[in-house]
Amino acid sequence: MLRNIISKRESELPPSMIGRIVKAAQKDKKIISLGLGEPDFLPPSKVIRSVKRNAAKATHYTPTEGIAELRKAVAKKLRSENGIHGNADNVIITNGSNESIMIALMCTIDPGEEVLVPDPGFMDYRPIAEILNGYPMPYKMSEENGFEPNPDTIKEAINSGKTKAIIINTPSNPAGNVLKRKTLEEIADIAVDNNLLIISDEAYEKFVYGSAKHVSIASLNGLQDNVLTLQSFSKTYAMTGFRVGYSAGPEKIINAMKKVHIYTSISAPTISQFAAIDALKTRKSYIENARKEYEKRGLFLHKRLEEMGLSCNTPEGAFYLFPKISNLGLSSDKFAGLMLEKAKVAMLPGTEFGKYGEGFVRLSYATAYEKIIEAADRMEKAVKSMK
Ligand SMILES: Cc1ncc(COP(=O)(O)O)c(C=O)c1O
Secondary structure (H helix, E strand, C coil): CCCCCCCHHHHCCCCCHHHHHHHHHHHCCCCEECCCCCCCCCCCHHHHHHHHHHHHHCCCCCCCCCCHHHHHHHHHHHHHHHCCCCCHHHEEEECHHHHHHHHHHHHHCCCCCEEEEEECCCCCHHHHHHHCCCEEEEEECCHHHCCCCCHHHHHHHCCCCCEEEEEEECCCCCCCCCCCHHHHHHHHHHHHHCCCEEEEECCCCCCECCCCCCCCHHHCCCCHHHEEEEEECCCCCCCHHHCCEEEECCHHHHHHHHHHHHHHCCCCCHHHHHHHHHHCCCCHHHHHHHHHHHHHHHHHHHHHHHHCCCCCCCCCECCEECCECHHHCCCHHHHHHHHHHHHCEECEEHHHHCHHHCCEEEEECCCCHHHHHHHHHHHHHHHHHHC
Protein backbone atom coordinates (compact mmCIF):
# COMPACT_ATOMS: atom_id res chain seq x y z
CA MET A 1 0.00 0.00 0.00
CA LEU A 2 1.40 3.40 -0.94
CA ARG A 3 2.06 5.71 2.00
CA ASN A 4 1.54 9.50 2.03
CA ILE A 5 0.50 9.42 -1.58
CA ILE A 6 -2.56 11.66 -1.32
CA SER A 7 -1.71 15.37 -1.43
CA LYS A 8 -2.43 17.58 1.54
CA ARG A 9 -4.38 19.77 -0.87
CA GLU A 10 -6.76 16.90 -1.62
CA SER A 11 -6.94 15.53 1.92
CA GLU A 12 -7.99 18.89 3.26
CA LEU A 13 -10.89 19.31 0.82
CA PRO A 14 -14.26 18.92 2.55
CA PRO A 15 -16.26 15.85 1.48
CA SER A 16 -19.20 16.78 -0.72
CA MET A 17 -22.58 16.53 0.96
CA ILE A 18 -24.28 16.27 -2.44
CA GLY A 19 -22.60 12.90 -3.05
CA ARG A 20 -23.97 11.61 0.25
CA ILE A 21 -27.48 12.76 -0.61
CA VAL A 22 -27.42 11.14 -4.03
CA LYS A 23 -26.33 7.86 -2.44
CA ALA A 24 -29.00 8.05 0.28
CA ALA A 25 -31.72 8.81 -2.28
CA GLN A 26 -30.58 5.93 -4.49
CA LYS A 27 -30.71 3.54 -1.57
CA ASP A 28 -34.07 4.58 -0.18
CA LYS A 29 -36.65 5.16 -2.88
CA LYS A 30 -39.03 6.83 -0.42
CA ILE A 31 -36.71 9.82 -0.17
CA ILE A 32 -37.81 12.92 -2.06
CA SER A 33 -34.74 14.89 -2.98
CA LEU A 34 -34.89 18.66 -2.80
CA GLY A 35 -31.13 18.49 -2.58
CA LEU A 36 -29.84 18.67 -6.12
CA GLY A 37 -29.70 21.72 -8.32
CA GLU A 38 -30.51 19.88 -11.50
CA PRO A 39 -33.44 20.67 -13.81
CA ASP A 40 -36.01 17.88 -14.08
CA PHE A 41 -37.03 18.98 -17.59
CA LEU A 42 -35.94 17.33 -20.82
CA PRO A 43 -33.60 19.38 -23.01
CA PRO A 44 -35.20 20.94 -26.11
CA SER A 45 -35.99 18.32 -28.77
CA LYS A 46 -33.66 20.23 -31.13
CA VAL A 47 -30.82 19.28 -28.78
CA ILE A 48 -31.67 15.59 -28.80
CA ARG A 49 -32.01 15.62 -32.59
CA SER A 50 -28.67 17.40 -32.83
CA VAL A 51 -26.96 14.63 -30.87
CA LYS A 52 -28.40 11.95 -33.16
CA ARG A 53 -27.51 13.88 -36.29
CA ASN A 54 -23.98 14.81 -35.27
CA ALA A 55 -22.79 11.71 -33.42
CA ALA A 56 -20.61 10.46 -36.27
CA LYS A 57 -18.91 13.77 -36.91
CA ALA A 58 -18.30 14.61 -33.26
CA THR A 59 -15.53 12.14 -32.62
CA HIS A 60 -12.63 14.61 -32.68
CA TYR A 61 -11.32 17.36 -30.42
CA THR A 62 -12.37 20.89 -31.22
CA PRO A 63 -10.09 23.94 -30.97
CA THR A 64 -9.41 24.53 -27.28
CA GLU A 65 -11.48 27.74 -27.31
CA GLY A 66 -14.46 25.88 -28.80
CA ILE A 67 -16.11 25.61 -32.21
CA ALA A 68 -16.03 28.98 -33.99
CA GLU A 69 -19.72 28.81 -34.92
CA LEU A 70 -20.67 28.30 -31.28
CA ARG A 71 -18.42 31.11 -30.00
CA LYS A 72 -19.93 33.41 -32.63
CA ALA A 73 -23.47 32.42 -31.62
CA VAL A 74 -22.64 32.93 -27.93
CA ALA A 75 -21.17 36.39 -28.62
CA LYS A 76 -24.34 37.30 -30.53
CA LYS A 77 -26.52 36.04 -27.68
CA LEU A 78 -24.48 38.03 -25.14
CA ARG A 79 -24.88 41.20 -27.21
CA SER A 80 -28.61 40.85 -27.79
CA GLU A 81 -29.76 39.31 -24.50
CA ASN A 82 -27.24 40.59 -21.95
CA GLY A 83 -26.00 43.86 -23.45
CA ILE A 84 -22.43 42.55 -23.32
CA HIS A 85 -20.31 43.74 -26.25
CA GLY A 86 -17.76 41.50 -27.87
CA ASN A 87 -17.19 38.91 -30.54
CA ALA A 88 -16.11 35.29 -30.81
CA ASP A 89 -12.58 36.19 -29.65
CA ASN A 90 -14.03 37.22 -26.31
CA VAL A 91 -15.52 33.77 -25.68
CA ILE A 92 -14.13 30.42 -24.56
CA ILE A 93 -16.31 27.28 -24.38
CA THR A 94 -15.66 25.13 -21.31
CA ASN A 95 -16.83 21.90 -19.64
CA GLY A 96 -19.78 23.55 -17.95
CA SER A 97 -19.34 26.84 -16.16
CA ASN A 98 -17.59 24.97 -13.35
CA GLU A 99 -14.52 24.54 -15.50
CA SER A 100 -14.76 28.24 -16.33
CA ILE A 101 -14.48 29.02 -12.61
CA MET A 102 -11.46 26.75 -12.31
CA ILE A 103 -9.52 28.07 -15.27
CA ALA A 104 -10.50 31.69 -14.59
CA LEU A 105 -8.94 31.38 -11.15
CA MET A 106 -5.94 29.45 -12.52
CA CYS A 107 -5.27 32.41 -14.79
CA THR A 108 -5.75 35.13 -12.20
CA ILE A 109 -4.62 34.04 -8.74
CA ASP A 110 -1.13 32.97 -7.80
CA PRO A 111 -0.52 30.88 -4.65
CA GLY A 112 -1.21 32.97 -1.57
CA GLU A 113 -3.39 35.46 -3.41
CA GLU A 114 -7.00 36.08 -2.55
CA VAL A 115 -10.38 35.96 -4.22
CA LEU A 116 -13.52 37.30 -2.57
CA VAL A 117 -16.36 34.78 -2.52
CA PRO A 118 -20.00 35.17 -1.48
CA ASP A 119 -20.97 33.55 1.81
CA PRO A 120 -23.42 31.90 1.72
CA GLY A 121 -22.45 31.12 -1.86
CA PHE A 122 -22.09 28.27 -4.37
CA MET A 123 -20.03 25.57 -2.66
CA ASP A 124 -17.43 25.15 -5.43
CA TYR A 125 -15.83 28.60 -5.26
CA ARG A 126 -13.92 27.99 -2.02
CA PRO A 127 -12.43 24.55 -2.79
CA ILE A 128 -11.45 25.64 -6.29
CA ALA A 129 -9.52 28.61 -4.90
CA GLU A 130 -7.96 26.36 -2.26
CA ILE A 131 -6.90 23.71 -4.80
CA LEU A 132 -4.94 26.50 -6.45
CA ASN A 133 -3.31 27.39 -3.12
CA GLY A 134 -5.18 30.66 -3.09
CA TYR A 135 -7.33 32.09 -0.31
CA PRO A 136 -11.09 32.36 -0.78
CA MET A 137 -12.09 35.27 1.43
CA PRO A 138 -15.81 35.23 2.27
CA TYR A 139 -17.94 38.34 2.12
CA LYS A 140 -20.95 37.88 4.33
CA MET A 141 -24.47 38.32 3.07
CA SER A 142 -27.32 38.37 5.50
CA GLU A 143 -30.94 37.41 5.52
CA GLU A 144 -32.07 40.84 6.76
CA ASN A 145 -30.59 42.27 3.57
CA GLY A 146 -32.28 39.63 1.40
CA PHE A 147 -28.80 38.10 0.90
CA GLU A 148 -27.82 41.10 -1.21
CA PRO A 149 -24.05 41.71 -0.97
CA ASN A 150 -23.16 44.72 1.14
CA PRO A 151 -20.59 46.86 -0.71
CA ASP A 152 -19.00 47.98 2.58
CA THR A 153 -18.44 44.36 3.61
CA ILE A 154 -16.82 43.73 0.25
CA LYS A 155 -14.55 46.75 0.64
CA GLU A 156 -13.48 45.57 4.09
CA ALA A 157 -12.60 42.11 2.75
CA ILE A 158 -10.14 43.51 0.19
CA ASN A 159 -6.55 42.89 1.13
CA SER A 160 -4.58 45.37 -0.89
CA GLY A 161 -1.90 43.71 -3.01
CA LYS A 162 -3.32 40.23 -2.37
CA THR A 163 -6.92 40.35 -3.60
CA LYS A 164 -7.15 39.76 -7.34
CA ALA A 165 -10.78 39.02 -8.03
CA ILE A 166 -14.28 39.04 -6.67
CA ILE A 167 -16.86 36.40 -7.50
CA ILE A 168 -20.49 37.43 -7.66
CA ASN A 169 -23.42 35.17 -8.45
CA THR A 170 -26.79 36.33 -9.70
CA PRO A 171 -29.43 34.85 -9.64
CA SER A 172 -27.89 33.27 -6.62
CA ASN A 173 -27.31 29.80 -5.33
CA PRO A 174 -28.27 29.09 -2.52
CA ALA A 175 -30.42 32.07 -1.49
CA GLY A 176 -32.43 32.41 -4.70
CA ASN A 177 -32.14 36.20 -4.80
CA VAL A 178 -31.32 38.43 -7.77
CA LEU A 179 -28.75 41.19 -7.31
CA LYS A 180 -30.07 44.70 -7.80
CA ARG A 181 -28.60 47.02 -10.42
CA LYS A 182 -27.61 49.53 -7.72
CA THR A 183 -25.62 46.88 -5.84
CA LEU A 184 -23.93 45.82 -9.08
CA GLU A 185 -23.00 49.44 -9.79
CA GLU A 186 -21.45 49.76 -6.35
CA ILE A 187 -19.52 46.51 -6.74
CA ALA A 188 -18.37 47.73 -10.16
CA ASP A 189 -16.96 50.93 -8.64
CA ILE A 190 -15.13 48.94 -5.98
CA ALA A 191 -13.62 46.64 -8.61
CA VAL A 192 -12.46 49.51 -10.80
CA ASP A 193 -11.01 51.46 -7.85
CA ASN A 194 -9.11 48.40 -6.58
CA ASN A 195 -8.02 46.91 -9.92
CA LEU A 196 -10.04 43.72 -9.33
CA LEU A 197 -11.49 41.30 -11.83
CA ILE A 198 -15.18 40.58 -11.32
CA ILE A 199 -16.09 36.99 -12.08
CA SER A 200 -19.84 37.08 -12.61
CA ASP A 201 -21.44 33.66 -12.36
CA GLU A 202 -24.75 33.84 -14.21
CA ALA A 203 -25.56 30.14 -14.53
CA TYR A 204 -29.22 30.84 -13.62
CA GLU A 205 -29.66 34.04 -15.66
CA LYS A 206 -32.88 32.89 -17.33
CA PHE A 207 -34.73 31.96 -14.16
CA VAL A 208 -36.01 35.17 -12.60
CA TYR A 209 -39.45 35.72 -11.11
CA GLY A 210 -41.93 38.45 -10.23
CA SER A 211 -40.45 41.91 -10.70
CA ALA A 212 -36.82 40.74 -10.44
CA LYS A 213 -34.64 41.51 -13.46
CA HIS A 214 -31.35 39.89 -14.33
CA VAL A 215 -28.60 42.41 -15.02
CA SER A 216 -25.22 41.28 -16.31
CA ILE A 217 -22.62 43.40 -14.56
CA ALA A 218 -20.48 43.39 -17.73
CA SER A 219 -23.19 45.43 -19.45
CA LEU A 220 -22.64 48.40 -17.13
CA ASN A 221 -20.83 51.36 -18.66
CA GLY A 222 -17.07 51.15 -18.82
CA LEU A 223 -16.83 47.78 -17.12
CA GLN A 224 -15.89 45.64 -20.05
CA ASP A 225 -12.24 45.25 -19.08
CA ASN A 226 -13.05 44.29 -15.50
CA VAL A 227 -15.56 41.49 -15.93
CA LEU A 228 -15.47 37.85 -16.87
CA THR A 229 -19.03 36.59 -17.38
CA LEU A 230 -19.74 32.90 -16.80
CA GLN A 231 -22.86 31.34 -18.24
CA SER A 232 -23.96 27.79 -18.96
CA PHE A 233 -26.23 25.57 -21.01
CA SER A 234 -26.72 23.32 -17.97
CA LYS A 235 -29.66 24.96 -16.26
CA THR A 236 -31.19 27.03 -19.07
CA TYR A 237 -31.59 24.06 -21.40
CA ALA A 238 -31.59 21.22 -18.83
CA MET A 239 -28.25 20.03 -20.24
CA THR A 240 -26.21 19.42 -17.07
CA GLY A 241 -24.82 16.14 -18.37
CA PHE A 242 -23.62 17.66 -21.63
CA ARG A 243 -20.99 19.66 -19.72
CA VAL A 244 -21.00 22.81 -21.75
CA GLY A 245 -20.73 26.40 -20.61
CA TYR A 246 -18.59 29.42 -21.38
CA SER A 247 -16.70 32.49 -20.22
CA ALA A 248 -16.81 35.83 -21.95
CA GLY A 249 -14.55 38.76 -21.22
CA PRO A 250 -11.47 40.76 -22.14
CA GLU A 251 -9.30 39.06 -24.78
CA LYS A 252 -6.28 39.18 -22.49
CA ILE A 253 -8.02 36.91 -19.97
CA ILE A 254 -9.74 34.72 -22.57
CA ASN A 255 -6.38 34.13 -24.28
CA ALA A 256 -4.81 33.14 -20.95
CA MET A 257 -7.72 30.77 -20.34
CA LYS A 258 -7.26 29.19 -23.76
CA LYS A 259 -3.64 28.43 -22.87
CA VAL A 260 -4.62 26.70 -19.64
CA HIS A 261 -7.64 24.94 -21.13
CA ILE A 262 -5.38 22.68 -23.20
CA TYR A 263 -4.07 21.23 -19.94
CA THR A 264 -7.38 20.86 -18.10
CA SER A 265 -9.53 19.20 -20.75
CA ILE A 266 -8.25 20.19 -24.23
CA SER A 267 -11.75 21.15 -25.31
CA ALA A 268 -15.36 20.90 -24.18
CA PRO A 269 -17.10 17.75 -25.50
CA THR A 270 -17.56 18.08 -29.27
CA ILE A 271 -21.03 16.53 -29.36
CA SER A 272 -22.13 18.93 -26.63
CA GLN A 273 -20.81 21.94 -28.50
CA PHE A 274 -22.85 20.94 -31.56
CA ALA A 275 -25.86 20.49 -29.28
CA ALA A 276 -25.22 23.93 -27.75
CA ILE A 277 -25.34 25.54 -31.21
CA ASP A 278 -28.77 24.01 -31.64
CA ALA A 279 -29.86 24.92 -28.12
CA LEU A 280 -29.27 28.58 -28.95
CA LYS A 281 -31.65 28.20 -31.90
CA THR A 282 -34.42 26.86 -29.66
CA ARG A 283 -37.65 28.83 -29.45
CA LYS A 284 -37.74 31.20 -26.49
CA SER A 285 -40.97 29.54 -25.35
CA TYR A 286 -38.92 26.53 -24.19
CA ILE A 287 -37.15 28.64 -21.57
CA GLU A 288 -40.28 30.61 -20.72
CA ASN A 289 -42.25 27.42 -20.01
CA ALA A 290 -39.55 26.18 -17.65
CA ARG A 291 -39.28 29.59 -15.99
CA LYS A 292 -43.04 29.74 -15.38
CA GLU A 293 -43.08 26.22 -13.95
CA TYR A 294 -40.19 26.99 -11.57
CA GLU A 295 -41.92 30.17 -10.48
CA LYS A 296 -45.11 28.27 -9.68
CA ARG A 297 -43.19 25.66 -7.67
CA GLY A 298 -41.09 28.25 -5.87
CA LEU A 299 -44.09 30.31 -4.80
CA PHE A 300 -45.92 27.20 -3.61
CA LEU A 301 -43.00 25.88 -1.57
CA HIS A 302 -42.33 29.32 -0.17
CA LYS A 303 -45.92 29.58 1.08
CA ARG A 304 -45.75 26.13 2.66
CA LEU A 305 -42.46 26.88 4.44
CA GLU A 306 -43.83 30.12 5.84
CA GLU A 307 -46.90 28.23 7.08
CA MET A 308 -44.55 25.85 8.90
CA GLY A 309 -42.98 28.84 10.63
CA LEU A 310 -39.78 28.68 8.57
CA SER A 311 -39.22 32.22 7.35
CA CYS A 312 -37.86 32.53 3.89
CA ASN A 313 -37.29 35.21 1.25
CA THR A 314 -39.75 35.25 -1.66
CA PRO A 315 -38.25 33.43 -4.65
CA GLU A 316 -36.63 35.88 -7.06
CA GLY A 317 -34.37 33.64 -9.10
CA ALA A 318 -32.59 30.32 -9.71
CA PHE A 319 -34.56 27.40 -8.26
CA TYR A 320 -33.67 27.49 -4.58
CA LEU A 321 -35.23 28.55 -1.32
CA PHE A 322 -33.11 29.17 1.74
CA PRO A 323 -35.40 29.09 4.78
CA LYS A 324 -34.24 29.95 8.27
CA ILE A 325 -34.44 27.02 10.66
CA SER A 326 -32.44 28.40 13.60
CA ASN A 327 -35.61 29.28 15.55
CA LEU A 328 -36.14 25.53 16.02
CA GLY A 329 -32.98 25.44 18.10
CA LEU A 330 -31.13 23.12 15.72
CA SER A 331 -28.05 23.50 13.58
CA SER A 332 -28.49 23.34 9.81
CA ASP A 333 -26.75 20.01 9.70
CA LYS A 334 -28.96 18.55 12.42
CA PHE A 335 -32.14 19.88 10.82
CA ALA A 336 -31.22 18.48 7.38
CA GLY A 337 -30.32 15.15 9.02
CA LEU A 338 -33.64 15.00 10.89
CA MET A 339 -35.60 15.85 7.76
CA LEU A 340 -33.88 13.05 5.91
CA GLU A 341 -34.56 10.61 8.71
CA LYS A 342 -38.08 11.63 9.80
CA ALA A 343 -39.62 13.13 6.65
CA LYS A 344 -37.48 11.37 4.08
CA VAL A 345 -36.89 14.69 2.40
CA ALA A 346 -33.33 15.47 1.34
CA MET A 347 -31.98 19.02 1.49
CA LEU A 348 -28.62 20.67 2.03
CA PRO A 349 -27.51 22.30 5.28
CA GLY A 350 -26.77 26.01 4.83
CA THR A 351 -23.22 25.47 6.07
CA GLU A 352 -22.43 23.68 2.80
CA PHE A 353 -22.44 27.20 1.35
CA GLY A 354 -20.15 28.81 3.91
CA LYS A 355 -20.11 29.53 7.61
CA TYR A 356 -22.75 32.26 7.29
CA GLY A 357 -25.15 29.65 5.95
CA GLU A 358 -25.52 28.30 9.51
CA GLY A 359 -29.15 28.49 10.61
CA PHE A 360 -30.50 27.88 7.08
CA VAL A 361 -31.11 24.97 4.73
CA ARG A 362 -31.27 24.96 0.94
CA LEU A 363 -34.25 23.43 -0.83
CA SER A 364 -34.23 22.99 -4.59
CA TYR A 365 -37.54 23.17 -6.43
CA ALA A 366 -36.15 21.67 -9.63
CA THR A 367 -38.36 18.70 -8.81
CA ALA A 368 -41.86 17.78 -10.03
CA TYR A 369 -44.67 19.83 -8.50
CA GLU A 370 -46.43 16.75 -7.06
CA LYS A 371 -43.22 15.69 -5.32
CA ILE A 372 -42.83 19.16 -3.85
CA ILE A 373 -46.38 18.96 -2.45
CA GLU A 374 -45.62 15.58 -0.88
CA ALA A 375 -42.27 16.82 0.47
CA ALA A 376 -43.93 19.88 2.02
CA ASP A 377 -46.61 17.70 3.68
CA ARG A 378 -43.97 15.41 5.15
CA MET A 379 -41.79 18.30 6.30
CA GLU A 380 -44.76 20.00 7.96
CA LYS A 381 -45.51 16.89 9.98
CA ALA A 382 -41.90 16.50 11.02
CA VAL A 383 -41.49 20.17 11.92
CA LYS A 384 -44.68 20.05 14.03
CA SER A 385 -43.32 17.10 15.97
CA MET A 386 -40.15 19.10 16.75
CA LYS A 387 -41.93 22.05 18.29
C1 LIG B 1 -23.98 29.07 -9.12
C2 LIG B 1 -23.49 27.96 -9.95
N1 LIG B 1 -22.50 28.18 -10.81
C3 LIG B 1 -22.00 27.21 -11.59
C4 LIG B 1 -22.51 25.93 -11.53
C5 LIG B 1 -21.90 24.88 -12.39
O1 LIG B 1 -22.75 24.47 -13.39
P1 LIG B 1 -22.25 23.85 -14.76
O2 LIG B 1 -20.82 23.50 -14.61
O3 LIG B 1 -23.11 22.66 -14.98
O4 LIG B 1 -22.43 24.93 -15.79
C6 LIG B 1 -23.55 25.63 -10.64
C7 LIG B 1 -24.09 24.26 -10.52
O5 LIG B 1 -24.91 23.95 -9.74
C8 LIG B 1 -24.05 26.68 -9.83
O6 LIG B 1 -25.04 26.46 -8.96
